[in-house]
Amino acid sequence: MTSREFLKVRPVKDVQDFIAALEPLGTEVISLENAHGRVVAETVIARDPVPHFRRATMDGYAVRSRDVFGASESLPAFLSIVGSVEMGKPSACTVGTNEACAIPTGGALPDGADAVVMVEHTERLDETTIEVYKPVAPGENVLGVGDDIPEGEQILQPGRALKPQDLGVLAAVGVTEVEVYKRPKVAIISTGDEIVPSKTPSPLPPGLIRDINTHVLASMVSEAGAVVGRKELIKDDPDALIDISRKCLEDHDVVLLSGGSSVGSRDYTLDVLEQLPDAEVLVHGVAMRPGKPTILGRSGKRYVWGLPGQPSSASMVMVAMVCPFLRALQGERPTFPYAAGTIIGRLCKPIPSVHGREDYIPVRVLDEDQVEPIFGKSGMIKTLAMADGYIIVPEHAEGMDTGEEVKVYLF
């Protein structure tokens, strides 16, 4: 139990820099239906302009603006109605001098016309004549060809995670397939002689605990846009661990091992890594708490993370490093600290001083942006479930006082 070796602890910043510089996995072409949230791997060019015809943006009459110049209530312009534009069809009529053509919002402007008079500014005198009470400028109430998206415009750049509205833009220009980065396939291996499947019924004998990490890690992996592959629960047996890790690395891009990354007799992650083909240990220890014993290694082009076994520590390492890592493999440039959003609040309890490492403290956001740090004995799962986000106490800080302003990184 006491065989210990020196952990070559790296600053968090080093790991973040490594993640930011990662090469994304390869790309694949997928249909627009499945593209929501995926990260674009190509520069998408509008091959057609949008709109590709002059479009009315109001219900009214297509006219030649010079014919209604100076029109007013007291001196209206009189125009002859020469037709009516139907939605979805090219206009059949041409608008000449002192002529007008009825047009609905979205209709194609007829030849000859250069503007649309809103129906509210007209009065229909009979079947063939309208009065116009207001002038319009050339182009008024008309979307010209390419006014929305010019032909040839770069509409999306690589690295953009596709939002619903982006899909709309792609659909508008007729792009129905898009090249995106592949999503990493992730195997999750939980280890520990004390861990039993979560479905094991009560009463559990003393010493055993239910598997928590598989559930927490799998949903975090999905949330980060990656695909959960194999989920394995195994005892602390180095041979079994090496065997299953090898198998997982055959068809997964990333293997997450939880448990067994701190130094001690039960800690085999490093042994496993060293026995994998083309193995390289990239990180062995990070100057953060929780998460100090985190390991990152590479086997060829595939990655292995060794995470703490304690669920609250493992989740914090996921948030701080593994989730942004998974996003980077999908071509997104993660920003650090990684968060769904941030809010500024004030501590309502002090945080004791720490040194030589970054402390990631789970916090709860109370009314009026009061921020409550959640402390708990090591290994508690509830502490993290209560948290809305986390704050970071920097490496050289002397702790933080009640009332101090803090930035909360939201989960």
Place this chain on the structure above:
Amino acid sequence: MTSREFLKVRPVKDVQDFIAALEPLGTEVISLENAHGRVVAETVIARDPVPHFRRATMDGYAVRSRDVFGASESLPAFLSIVGSVEMGKPSACTVGTNEACAIPTGGALPDGADAVVMVEHTERLDETTIEVYKPVAPGENVLGVGDDIPEGEQILQPGRALKPQDLGVLAAVGVTEVEVYKRPKVAIISTGDEIVPSKTPSPLPPGLIRDINTHVLASMVSEAGAVVGRKELIKDDPDALIDISRKCLEDHDVVLLSGGSSVGSRDYTLDVLEQLPDAEVLVHGVAMRPGKPTILGRSGKRYVWGLPGQPSSASMVMVAMVCPFLRALQGERPTFPYAAGTIIGRLCKPIPSVHGREDYIPVRVLDEDQVEPIFGKSGMIKTLAMADGYIIVPEHAEGMDTGEEVKVYLF
């Protein structure tokens, strides 16, 4: 084109109040594997305490605290090693006076012991004896039964959307199935004589445009946790629209009709609603821009939304009302304005004054929290794709100036 009826415009607040008071759909019991993001419909009680045995939180020796009382470097306590706890197993030994039992982090505390001395504060003299240099208090480095989650504690309340960490808590107490609210199944019907499927190749004849709304709405519906069912694209034909709406309402909880909700000859949503069984128009016009012609109706227990046809307007109505509505049907209490987060910034362009309605202005967040309103001619799709979020200009505001502080609701 000019047949107009009075829109009975309702304040946005009324619609929000209606949404906040919605009854969720029914519930279903699902396995933990599929529960991420789902909304809990029951109060979940911890039937077992966590931990259910006294657990060491450090590597070291289980001892009786009174035996190491006052121990120091100069006056260590000497204890006899009576055994060693194995992970995952009940302890075989009992700790008596001046005895110690080796224990790993997570191990089950042996009978007789009440604390764990950290291995760092001990020295092993021989096979059977250790020196202890520091005292421990009773319970130190031990997680007592129920210290994390007491037996009988309410661990989750109805209305909570399950986060990864919540799944961990459920797994910890052996809950492998959970009662959640059903996800609404949503049909999306886009209407318009001018709309063609987005896969229609170029060149499109003038007057036609590709279907944008189906893609935007479908991905927003999924993002709001609902399930996309049928997607239909039909011409402005009232009979076809009534027919397809009826069919969709047979096996969907919600139908979204886009296009056809403003007053005019092409606007059939209201006709459709009125012809559905047990139909009731709940909202016909909302005092917001864009989105004034929004319609909400009910047919029995199912809902029909009539959305503007313009994609940028339709998306804003989705964000302001339909997405929170879909969340409310899943048992979440939505907060308004609906957003993924908020930031405070300063306008870098003025916004012209408006009256008698709330303006929802798409904005881009530039460096140093400069907020740029995105204006564009009505009907532009790109304006919304450029936006990071939106700001709301209140009903009675006189416009907003450059430099004014604004709250941005992020998409």
